[in-house]
Amino acid sequence: MSRTLYSLIFILCMPLVLLRLLYRARKAPAYARRWHERFAFGGDLRPGGIWVHAVSVGEAIASAPLVRQLMQRYPELPITISCMTPTGSEQIRKLFDDKVGHVYLPYDLPGLQRRFINRLQPRIGIIMETELWPNLVHEAKAAGVPMVLANARLSERSARGYRRISWLVEPMFAALDWVAVQTQAEALRFKRLGVKEESMLITGSIKFDLQPDPHAREQAAQLRSSWGERPVWIAASTHAGEDEQVLAAHKQVLVSVPEALLILVPRHPERFNSAAELVEAAGMPLVRRSSGAIVAHTDQVFLGDSMGELMMLYSCADVAFVGGSLVATGGHNYLEPAALGLPIISGPHRYNFAEISELLEGAGALRQVRDAKTLAAAVVKWLEQPAEAHRAGAAGQTVVQDNQGALERLLHGIAQQLK
Template sequence: MAPAPLTWTIRLYQALTTVGAPLALRAARRRFEATGGPMARLPERAGRTAQPRPDGPLIWVHAVSVGESLSVMGLIEDMVRAGQSVLLTTTTATAAQLAAKRLPEGALHQFAPIDTPQATARFLDHWRPDLAVFIESEIWPNQILACETRGIPRVLLNARLSEKSLKNWGKRVRTAMALFTRFDRIMCQSDTTRTALIPLGAPPAHCSTTGDMKAAAPPLAFDAAEAALFTKNLGSRPLWVMSSTHPGEEEVASMAHGIITAQHPDALMILVPRHPERGNEVETLLQGQGWSVARRSQGTPITPATQIYLADTLGELGLWYHLAPMACVAGSFTPVGGHNPYEPAHFGCAVLHGPLYANFAMAYGAMAARHAAIEVEDATALGLTVAGLFDSARLPVLQEKARRFVEAATDIRAGILDTLLSLKN
């Protein structure tokens, strides 16, 4: 299938991003500073780097932030074992920190170039990838077109477009076709996405449903020695996790924990903000509501008087899921779209979540059908549900169903790896 012709919309985008490149870089700098990006690495956003390209074949994987990066960590490990060097690019500082901890030897991290022709050209001139893999909904016209011009095969992996995105693309069908027909393969999370993408130009013969990469990701890592210390210190205290909270959800957690401690006075909540840099803000909020708070980033120990443990560090979510029998996955009580329920399920946690989970509707729908997750409407329902599960016969049943669900998820990585390796130059 020949690529669809470029539209005036794309040509205008190319012209504006060429002329406006200095403004785009200035805006990227402001975002970089605001999110705590290491300023010494800001030139990477302009496609510049002092890091040498490794010898041999190189696969470029672009995953915008933490969730997307975690979903492909196992696949990157597979690529390295297959003898490929891998370059992972992200745009957020937290994803860069995760990459520094989790990438295997043989894989590198860079901040992604902004989507201007100049930054993209510098990036591709230096790294010369043999394959470009864009994760989920990373569809950048200049990068896609520059890869095509250079003969670099292009893959959209774990494709997922929101209802809003699909509606927007539907208003610009010719522009969508000009981009989607330029992917050599599109691998979708669900049949729904595949069905929606084909009228937008996704080549039917090269557009498949492979399943959600997040389900095929390995369990989160954790420090076994730290886990043993916490287990000894916590004893038999009732324990639950509220993970990946966003502004407004700490209030939900606080109200729920008030209901829980009314029934279980020694209960401990481990609260994990999605963005650890909010630690000061969250601690001030919780202490202002009268809670006794210990804070992970400050090394504050948990004592019998501690009611909430503020886990404001990066990369330790696996530790908290390992310790707790149940976890509420936040990002689902405010319109964020939810977060990954597979991660706690790997640890045999009973999985709870709020009602706003558009980004994980497929995952939660499948888990609900197997009674492997519980939806709670608000703080009151969350508190009553958690309090009721402690010491109940229902808790181990939910834990086992969550574990079996994620274990039964098809390991799709082997097939995806074979496809990717067959495409690279």
């Protein structure tokens, strides 16, 4: 009954959903394409194999080591990866080209999810992190498809939201066959929402199993060498309302370190142009990555307006600020700069990666700031004290290495479900 009510509400809201899609297409035209896939038609499906759902860019990147291992261990099983956003789609194609199938996940209506599952006929469904939909899980279970929640995370804030609609989500959580959860605290939250204790294992985060790409490191070294000996800091995955604070901080950094270069990487490509306009309005000489131009010694900002190059751009920097944390977005993946040995700065909003950021902070690899002034002070301190910055970066690398192994535990659990 609860799922029927949910489906009815979803149907009534579909005009608003489609209007929102059109609105988003104004800034990101890719949202206006491939609509048929959102209604379970078309798409590059590879039936009879492994289905992985990675909602957007972050989940797609996190799933990459898992997908590569699945390709090696089960070469007879085709893999299809679904997502929800054009940026996620672009990232999947960049990571895997045509080695995997790829499609947008349909809207969560019973008929659409049923048609999707019937067309795909997966041996197993693997959902990255917490991208769960009631009708999706129900239709997969009705078709006898084992459902795994991989690298599962659930902040206290998200758990409170789920508890408000417990009448809807508890049957969904209870239907999961296996949950590979990142931490003990998150396991308790999942249990309160209906996940069976015997169907859950604390595996840690597969994001710790990140292995920096040597080719990206080499590319970064070439790019960095063209900039000379100047100090470089990066503000990565920034959001609206955050770029202004980062640029204000960079102005203060330049007072103490006049030759400093900022790499600014907005989280969403539809904001690349607006970020460039903010830089220009701030009176800072700018070079865009997409232009292919060489950074001159007078340039003060390098805009990372490209997709799939974040790790390469991190590798160009001496200090990393992780965005989504000076605004109430919850932070992004702190392990990417940590794996590269960079000292890390974060704003106060880091609830999406609370446990990971606390580990790094406890090791001395991460500093928290609250605004442009404290951000500038943290950047200057590490740029002017490279030995201390190196120690902090090395501590972060140690945290990453000490917590690896989640990927192997996840693969073992998936193997049990495929038997």
